[in-house]
Amino acid sequence: MPHLRRRRFLELSAASAAATAIPEAARAAAEASPWKPEKGASLQLLRWSEFVKNDHVIWEENTKKFTQLTGVPVQIQWLSWPDVSPKSALSAQTNSGPDITMGFYNDPFLYPDKLVDVSDLASHLSHKYGGFASVAKTYAYHEGEKRWIGIPIGVPGNAMNFRRDWMEQAGFQSFPDDTEGMLKLAQAMKKQGHPTGFTLGHAVGDGNGWTHWIFWGHGAKQVNPDNSPAINSEATLASIDYVQRLYETMIDGVASWGDPSNNQAFLAGRIGLTMNGISIWYVAKDQYPQIAAAMDHAIPGYGPLRVRTTFNTFTQAFIWKYSKYPNAAKEYIRFMLDEAQAAPWVDGMRGYVTPALQGYWKLPIWTSDKKITPFRDVLVGQRFDGFNGTPGKGAAQTMDSFVLVDMYADVCINKMTPKAAVQKAENRIAGFYKG
Amino acid sequence: MTRWLDSPPVLGILLSIPAIVILGGLLAYPLLLGVWLSLTNTTLGSAGQFVGLSNYLAIAQDPTYRGAVFYSLFYTFFAEVGKLALGLTLALIVNQRFRGYRTARALMLLPYVAPTVLSALAWLWLFDPQFSAISWLLTKMGLIHEYINFIGAPWPARISLIVVNIWRGLPYFAIGYLAGLQAIPHELHEAAQIDGASGWEAFRRITWPLLLPITTILVSFSSIFTLTDFQLIWTITRGGPTDATQVFTTLAYQKAITGGQLGEGAAIAISPVVLMVIFAWFVMRSVREERSVE
């Protein structure tokens, strides 16, 4: 496939051409910036590996510009995203490692004392770029200490991925905007031989993504504001009932699915509906053009609660207190989120990362293709994973132990009664939140 | 001076220093830190206080932990039995001379040699509910009618992981047994043949007893590794579905690293050491027996 290689080449050469020319705005912003890198500073950044190639390419190029402008060399360590947390754990425990880490979810709340106060930077960015999405604050602001311990970056957003052609064959003109409607569509598609696929396995992104959406959409929550378990409720049972009905429309083996499984099944034309980031479409555009043309995206629909209740893999950047160059680190984050750098980055990813800064929702990429637009809006209505409690170890363990996913899987796969599954989840949650 | 240095006690201690430094500094000391950690309520990033055995009491009451204990033992037991039986059989086959036996001996080691993370990924793909080539083949042969749900339900997942573990560890047993077989003097077999013993009888009465020491060694070494297996399970199922394939190490990792509960995580990780001491005791007993023979 020579055209592919050619496109890559063009992308790469365009990016490197850009590197030599630093936009005047970027230079001016750097000069005006209140954070002056320390003398002789150098930085190490630990980042999750790109979901799409351009993320890597443009991020590296922007970093190169930063070094050109400030003289601060930055070494980036790319790691596959589930491997970020062991590294951060070790950094927290040994006070050594990268200066900046880009982590996920509750990470900064596991070791808030180890992290630099970045309230000044957060307020600078927030003022300049239209404020952070509401959930961003929960994931980066420490209520107890009244300070920002991380800078929200954004989410690789989750939206409904569906086959428009099959939806129309099943008699639906548009994608239903509520979960019951979606279930009817799923059932109709299944009748036509096109099952759905939602993972019930221990898939970090996909498993948590859709189960939280359904769970909250039915008005359920795992804990109360005081972090006492709140999962044992009628709302939870209603959500289980929904998942059981949806499970009937699913392809076999979803409990063994990891994060890549639904991508592969969708690209192979085995399923007609799933929840995923933009990666399926992104890959399809290059390699499976018919699928790309036949598919479309939609915002996850309303549950009976009638408010948006989305859930995406939230990522934030935090600076370690042991870092010798906190100002350089702040300046680096500021620089990377500054419009001159962030705009081409977000654009280049074709919608993969929805920025937490709402100003960037106006970028042309979001309306350049109708199939990208839903991803712009996935942060609206996103909740924090430990809703309705506070971030920290309890929430982290509840999610990392897949309590919600397992609760639904217990009913669908292990034939446990809904009541027993809820009871089990409640016990686990109580255990994780105590102490 | 050189004479003094050359005396066995002095030289012996001198020669042992490198091992003492490496194992003491990088193994025993961190292990003690780990044991200490398990007796505290340390969480990530903050020092803990001594809490006695309360972490151990807490995990003992945790159903997920009990599930992990069960599966760790189940996994280890059946994987060891499988590796032993299949490894011994394979050794008996390649112990014979035939064309290409050297290639066969080298090829059979492949699973043991391949980087575990990557071969586990290959298995993950072979176990895929939609794209499994194994299911495809069996369907074409008419043996099954729908694709096998290898890792999507608790029991199939538990068994599938054991199969992969056997796959990876079998060569270690085969090569060990091959060595064991070659250490058996030829005369013994010839004597048995003269006595008119059948092949099976000769195996039962001569070969197997002589293979017992190596069996103990292989099984105990391998049990220790199997009981603390991490990479394979983490790559293929991450302990799922619904914690069905959670073992000591995956649970400890989840607890300590992603959940930040270092103390409790350390307790989970340390808890199987009791079992391992038992395995180790078997090895040392067999080594000692050899010594007494000597």
Add this chain to the structure above:
Amino acid sequence: MTRTARFFRIGLPLTLYGIFLLLPFYWMLVTTFKERQELLVSPNPFLIYHWTLEHVVGLLTQTRYLHWFGNTLLIALGATLLSVSVSYITAYAIIRLRFPGSKPFGTAIFLCYIVPPAILFIPLGEVLVKLGWFDKLWALIPIYATFLVPFCTWLLIGFLKSIPRELEEAGRVDGASNLLVMRKIILPISVPGLITAAIFSFTLSWNEYLYALVYMSSPDNKTVSVGMTSELISGDVFQWGQLMAGALIGVLPAIVVYFFFVEYYVAGMAGSLKD
């Protein structure tokens, strides 16, 4: 043996074993050379309809595979050399010199074997930071020695025991020092045992993942396993072709080693079992 008997005793079981043991490798092979689309949709997944070198080329040009390969080789060789030498002199000290406390020392070394890496990595990490060994590629050499030395020492103890004492005494009569006896007389005879220990060490170091992942942080210090999983798994998209190509190439050095040394390996193990 008749041909049929031979087939049932060797041919058939060997074929079955071959299928079980080599299936994943066959799978790696076809995945490496097949076009991406075929991986998901193919009339027969075991065959390749459209060959491509794209994955191999991509692996070698778009990633730093060769660099990772070099790192891994360096570490594996270093750890092997260190572990085998340390184990050899330790085993010699325990078995031949019998200094006071040698027996409990042997037991202690053996007990080290039962400590699983997954327990250790947080406390060991603290030790490494204190030593200033964090993110130093060579630090993996002594770290790997912690799980290699116990087994190798055990193996070499068995091997040294099988060497008749008379040989050594003959040397001693000539007035040679213990060190000289160890180097000039015992060492050459121990070669099969050493090779066995070396192969074992090389294999385990080649495959290690957890320590290489958590203790190294610069991109320059990645090993094959870490490099591949961190750069060829992009979020929820696995680069199957390149991953499997890397796995196959990663097996090659070990295959070469085993092909040439498998007989020594067996002989060495056998030697350490004989009494």
